[in-house]
Amino acid sequence: MNTSIIRTAYPPSHTSRPCSRLWMKRIDSSSGCTALKFKRENESRKSLKCVRIRDFGAKYSSELNGRRNPSSSATGEFAVADRLQLLVSEFKSLAEPMERVKRLLDYAARLPPCDESARSPENRVAGCATQVWVEAEMEEASGRMRFRADSDSEISKGFCSCLIWLLDGAEAEEVLELTAEDFEHVNIGLHGKGHSRANTWHNVLISMQRKTRALLEETKERRRNPSLSEDCLLSLSASLSL
Amino acid sequence: MILQEVNGSKLVYLDNAATSQKPTAVLRAIQTYYEAYNSNVHRGIHYLSAKATEEYELARKKIATFINASDSSEIVFTRNATEAINLVAYSWGLQNLKADDEIVLTIAEHHSAIVPWQFVAQKTGAVLKFVSLNQDEVPDIDMLKKLLSTRTKLVVVHHVSNVLASVLPVEDIVIWAHDVGAKVLVDACQSVPHMAVDVQNLDADFLVASSHKMCGPTGVGFLYGKSDILSSMPPFLGGGEMISDVFLDHSTYAEPPSRFEAGTPAIGEAVGLGAAIDYLSAISMQRIHDYEVDLANYLYESLRSVPNVRIYGPVPSENVRRAALCSFNIESIHPTDIATFLDQQHGVAIRSGHHCAQPLHRSLGISASARVSLYLYNTKEDVDYFIHALNDTVNFFNSFK
Numbered sequence: 001m002n003t004s005i006i007r008t009a010y011p012p013s014h015t016s017r018p019c020s021r022l023w024m025k026r027i028d029s030s031s032g033c034t035a036l037k038f039k040r041e042n043e044s045r046k047s048l049k050c051v052r053i054r055d056f057g058a059k060y061s062s063e064l065n066g067r068r069n070p071s072s073s074a075t076g077e078f079a080v081a082d083r084l085q086l087l088v089s090e091f092k093s094l095a096e097p098m099e100r101v102k103r104l105l106d107y108a109a110r111l112p113p114c115d116e117s118a119r120s121p122e123n124r125v126a127g128c129a130t131q132v133w134v135e136a137e138m139e140e141a142s143g144r145m146r147f148r149a150d151s152d153s154e155i156s157k158g159f160c161s162c163l164i165w166l167l168d169g170a171e172a173e174e175v176l177e178l179t180a181e182d183f184e185h186v187n188i189g190l191h192g193k194g195h196s197r198a199n200t201w202h203n204v205l206i207s208m209q210r211k212t213r214a215l216l217e218e219t220k221e222r223r224r225n226p227s228l229s230e231d232c233l234l235s236l237s238a239s240l241s242l
Numbered sequence: 243m244i245l246q247e248v249n250g251s252k253l254v255y256l257d258n259a260a261t262s263q264k265p266t267a268v269l270r271a272i273q274t275y276y277e278a279y280n281s282n283v284h285r286g287i288h289y290l291s292a293k294a295t296e297e298y299e300l301a302r303k304k305i306a307t308f309i310n311a312s313d314s315s316e317i318v319f320t321r322n323a324t325e326a327i328n329l330v331a332y333s334w335g336l337q338n339l340k341a342d343d344e345i346v347l348t349i350a351e352h353h354s355a356i357v358p359w360q361f362v363a364q365k366t367g368a369v370l371k372f373v374s375l376n377q378d379e380v381p382d383i384d385m386l387k388k389l390l391s392t393r394t395k396l397v398v399v400h401h402v403s404n405v406l407a408s409v410l411p412v413e414d415i416v417i418w419a420h421d422v423g424a425k426v427l428v429d430a431c432q433s434v435p436h437m438a439v440d441v442q443n444l445d446a447d448f449l450v451a452s453s454h455k456m457c458g459p460t461g462v463g464f465l466y467g468k469s470d471i472l473s474s475m476p477p478f479l480g481g482g483e484m485i486s487d488v489f490l491d492h493s494t495y496a497e498p499p500s501r502f503e504a505g506t507p508a509i510g511e512a513v514g515l516g517a518a519i520d521y522l523s524a525i526s527m528q529r530i531h532d533y534e535v536d537l538a539n540y541l542y543e544s545l546r547s548v549p550n551v552r553i554y555g556p557v558p559s560e561n562v563r564r565a566a567l568c569s570f571n572i573e574s575i576h577p578t579d580i581a582t583f584l585d586q587q588h589g590v591a592i593r594s595g596h597h598c599a600q601p602l603h604r605s606l607g608i609s610a611s612a613r614v615s616l617y618l619y620n621t622k623e624d625v626d627y628f629i630h631a632l633n634d635t636v637n638f639f640n641s642f643k
């Protein structure tokens with residue numbers, strides 16, 4: 001168990017990351033990354049993040065890949081704002097609502113599988129018509145956010161998949177800056193921007209932001225009070241993420 | 243409204259258990275009120291006020307006649323059935339219930355028929371007892387009978403279930419409840435719009451319904467209560483209209499129904515509800531009911547033919563009638579995904595979720611279901627279109643696996 005990572009409810013099996021092995025296979029086949037990158041993944045989480053995010057793009061959509069901001073791939077910098085633009089323009093370009101549903105189902109299929117333990121009550125996203133679970137952790141070294149999500153509905157999985165593509169590896173501040181309005185044009189099945197239970201985008205985003213805020217507070221608390229026990233931090237985090 | 247298009251397809255509206263569409267006569271009645279005689283009721287001397295009061299009270303009378311109440315003073319206008327149940331809970335409940343008194347409900351009740359009684363139980367120490375489903379997936383009437391005792395003070399039951407489509411034998415339940423000295427509150431939201439309901443025949447103590455499910459506007463509903471019971475109840479909301487005299491340290495209260503109608507009511511909406519009742523009565527509730535029984539069977543048989551479908555509630559037969567609605571699931575496809583696809587690809591409006599019946603869903607072992615619910619303006623063609631669209635939906639999601 002890696003004790004340097006501050007985390008919310010994570011099952012021990014998460015660190016073995018079956019998901020990442022799946023990604024690595026795709027990296028090797030689809031984008032022609034070398035075996036060197038595979039080794040680097042095992043040595044440093046930061047490299048994994050960089051590699052994974054670049055190839056997240058390759059995995060997700062050839063269209064998105066084609067339109068990717070050249071500056072972000074050159075420097076390896078993660079730019080949520082750029083990704084949001086890509087996501088919005090991709091969905092806007094799909095004029096027919098059914099095309100958007102199909103694209104979401106595509107993304108749903110690419111969402112890394114989560115094991116059953118992720119489907120816990122504290123991970124449940126409140127207010128959704130379907131069941132959605134979100135896990136969050138913050139990498140201590142970089143302060144960047146990592147997310148995983150799951151749902152019993154394929155369309156909700158598609159939403160989660162897009163949000164994770166957008167925010168997995170982002171800085172905490174970038175996660176918190178997003179608003180529901182940013183996703184106005186990406187919505188499916190809800191005509192308009194209502195605050196109803198059917199608005200999964202909104203609810204999952206709120207959940208991710210709440211957990212991010214909690215982890216940020218925990219980090220600040222830890223810096224103020226290095227002697228605080230792990231249990232205290234976890235309960236602080238739990239109370240802030242409610 | 244029904245003739246519009248949604249996502250390029252004709253709208254097929256099959257979510258009537260959630261709310262109904264309104265005939266033009268109702269829309270006209272509301273518009274006429276606001277255009278021609280909009281004025282506050284019961285207070286003014288002038289012509290407009292007199293006219294508004296007359297129409298408002300006429301609407302009350304229409305409701306009384308519609309459900310065969312013995313007097314229109316037994317009809318209290320509320321915002322909806324939920325508010326009506328809360329009225330009974332906060333007024334009658336808090337006054338009459340004490341620790342260890344029992345309230346019997348079924349596990350299939352709507353949240354609005356459960357939650358207010360949880361509040362009352364918390365405040366008074368009364369206990370809620372729930373009737374579970376039997377093997378036919380209807381509330382177990384034998385269990386209900388066994389739960390009744392001298393400790394039972396109230397029985398809260400739906401007439402027609404918004405999920406199971408089952409109909410409870412309310413006349414019998416009332417007889418058994420009265421035998422042990424308990425009162426009965428009937429949630430008639432899914433029955434009053436679809437069949438003739440006679441409160442004197444049922445001998446119910448309280449009955450609630452919402453206008454918006456019966457071709458009337460939103461924002462108005464009613465509580466029926468027997469005169470002697472309403473007369474003994476303290477007020478619910480305080481304010482104008484429900485008082486007799488107001489002093490600084492106390493007030494005296496009006497007689498029912500005014501006692502329970504604080505503030506300016508939804509006058510135009512009440513008039514609209516009256517117009518809805520006129521509309522339905524002109525067709526006749528018996529005709530509507532017979533039409534829907536036929537449609538209900540057609541819906542059930544058609545839906546049963548869809549592969550891997552699971553319909554909740556009783557199987558219809560000679561003795562078992564279902565309402566014209568089906569809650570269902572299809573194996574391996576989330577009901578919300580089904581509803582989204584039906585809406586986006588085919589313009590078919592159904593509902594998905596727990597339908598304000600989480601305890602029921604939990605007891606069925608599911609988190610959500612899809613629900614298709616019909617009304618007098620739906621046809622067999624609508625059902626055919628829905629089934630065709632549903633099959634298309636199933637094929638679509640299966641092809642993605």
